[in-house]
Amino acid sequence: MSRQRRLGTAIRAARCARRMTQAQLGLACGYSASAISRVEAGALRPTERALLLITRVLDLPLEALGLGRPATLAQDVIPDQEDAMLRRQLLVAGMAAAGASALSTTSAAAARPDASARIVRALYEPETSEATSLQQLKATLSSARAQFTTARYRQLGDELPGLLGSAQATREALSGRSREEAHACVARAWVLATELALKAHSDVAWPAADRALAAAQASGDPVVQGEAARVLAITMRRSGRPVAAVDLLRRTADSLATARDDVSRAVAATLLMTAAYTAACGQRRGDALDLMAGAGDAVDRLPGAGVRPGTPLFTVDATSAQLNLYWIGVHTAMGTPEEGVLYAARITPGQLPTAERRARYGTDCARMWHNLGDQRRTFAALRFTEQVAPEEVRRPALRALTADLLYAPAAVAGVREFAARTGVS
Template sequence: MAITAEEYRLFGAAVRAARAARRWNQAQLGAKCGYSASAVSRIEAGLMHPTLESLDRIATVLTLDLVALGLHTLARLLTAHRARRAPSGAMVAGRVMDEEDDVMRRRTLFTGVAAVSAALALPRPAQAQAHELAPYDPAGDLERLLFTPPAAVALPLTEIQGELAAARTRFTTARYQELGTGLPALISAAEALRITSAGRTRDVAHAVTARGYVLATELAAKSHNDLAWATADRALQAAHLSGDPAVVGEAVRVLAITMRRAGRPAAAVDLLRHTAGDLDAQPDPAGRAVAATLLMTAAYTAACSHDATSAHDLMTGAAEAVDRLPVGLPPQSLFTVDATRAQVDLYQVGVHTALGTPDLGVPYAARIDPAALPTAERRARLGTDTARMWRALGEGPRTLAALRYVESIAPEEARRPALRTMAAELVYAPMPPAGAREFARRIGLAS
């Protein structure tokens, strides 16, 4: 279990926000943690990766709640690290507790979904602390499914297919809490059916199970939940059993995203490229459409590892694959992501931002008609990627406008850890854009 570059970046953003809230400069924080001001600057930028001992010291000084921030891998590693240092009997309910920690726990600002407001150290009046939102973790119910699966009765195939269609609608309309609550029952019923059925019914039950796990992985990835590894693996296993190439491609895509987030981008690109090649040879246009989406995901993954040549080549391949699709293919014929020119442009925005050339992404963002992205989830992705692009260009007001767009069409998207980090950075910028703090309050960062 390794800390990913993305977790280091998010940790650094939280450190910067918490430090600013205490009105400390980098030298003052460094003095408390044993670092120079320049080292603190590199940590905040995600460029320096401290030891667990140093990460623990920084989190302690700033009272950061890593779980509330969505930094689950880091939280688990620090818990284990504290356990190794603790004297016998010092572990309480999986946490290291000593007198100093207990004092810190009593004065901590982190609770509930406004946990992240406190995690990013946005000040909140005391009277507001009794009015917290539920923690943002739509994938939370999936842990029970994975490790203590509920008993389920094999429902008729048509009923399970109807439930899957409803679950997909919840995903595409960004109703993630509702989706996360219902997924365990859906997947359990599909699992029961594929165990008790045979022939074509069993093949379809495998596909329904796989797509249930695909949605579970999408949820886990959005909330930075480590369960994504388990759900992606189960998605791929069930997909292979289904014999449906398109379903296999969908499962490969979410597994590759999980690999990228875990710091294995090269392996993820290889997996995506190989699977896309297999699917592109399929006579079924749905399989070839999935291949195009895999090339887009591969391009973004390559860009995240600063492989510009591969990223641009893969985007060219994705655009060509989209152009080869038959005219009249339904606009939302795939399960979670479309294979359209608008999607190609959307990925171009993300690729250029990841490569450090966000200015080259501006023309792509400008020509995307949101109506060409047929779901709220994809339109929210447009807002998110555009916000990242404007943030990289130092355009605070435009970053905020893009975040507000996300909130307007998919409020639950705006509560994701990555978007909260951007909102906190705006609040604590040297010249915060007008309305940044109000937006932060609305998405649960401050009361």
């Protein structure tokens, strides 16, 4: 790896660790977002002034980059043997919660790393992969998407590093329209990586979403850009930035809503649902209700009240059943779970197109009943989730819910065995 690419990798790692977008960093140092992207890719050498501003904004001393002073940028070289150490130092400092410690060379590395650690590897120590045909890449991506929608997250985590490496190698080997299509495949692979990290409540979701959006923008495909914006907004919400997340989702939805094709308008509808839930989590009731009303109107305008499994979106769907599912989460987040009961009753789980969505129904119902103080129904919803997607109940949020049931004053039959099965006790 060249010196400029190593420098770019270090800057990207530090930026993502601080949860900044390329546009935010560029604004602080007088560069555009695309220029920062080129710096991070090693294609553009920053000026002395820009480098000083970048390191100042990121609180990253030049010495940490292997550069003794600004003027040495053109001459200094980070030795190869120091490169891996530099990346590990940045990852450990900024992304410890994401499982970056699995990158160490201690005996713990011999154990199978979790999905978050494998995503970290794909981000900063990507697998060396050979380019493949665009057709084969799309087939591999479709297979990975199937792992997500059937809630086989462990298998998806195993396959993602290879998929990401292959996608990026294929993109580099192509040009013109084929390269744009490969950009879209890269973006969707990073969308899957972000979705997986979000399931684990891992901070690695932030840099993964950043990669997804950068590739999506390069693809020029507004649908893919909408998919990437959605997962980035979720990471923003999880990071305590719900207002900015809602703004991003609104703007992206508006840009897609006027499109003539059904898929673009369906993506816009899902973005409005995500924005509504984000507003609800921020206790902005008026915004949440308005956004859900807008999402409902958007779904009603789609053929057959939604984009059905025959023409799927990438990781979600825009249907009346999906809308009802979001209403459960919105009301629970706003502190009115009793209003979510009506929407839960409208859903026939079999109407939801994938195991992942059916598991989301079980999860949202469990949270709803938990907030209503009904432990028996909470446990029934958790059991349903286990039946449709066994890996889902091992997620941190559901393990916490199981722990609440386990240590509740009134025991519910079967909870202790369930807790043992899911690793809570």
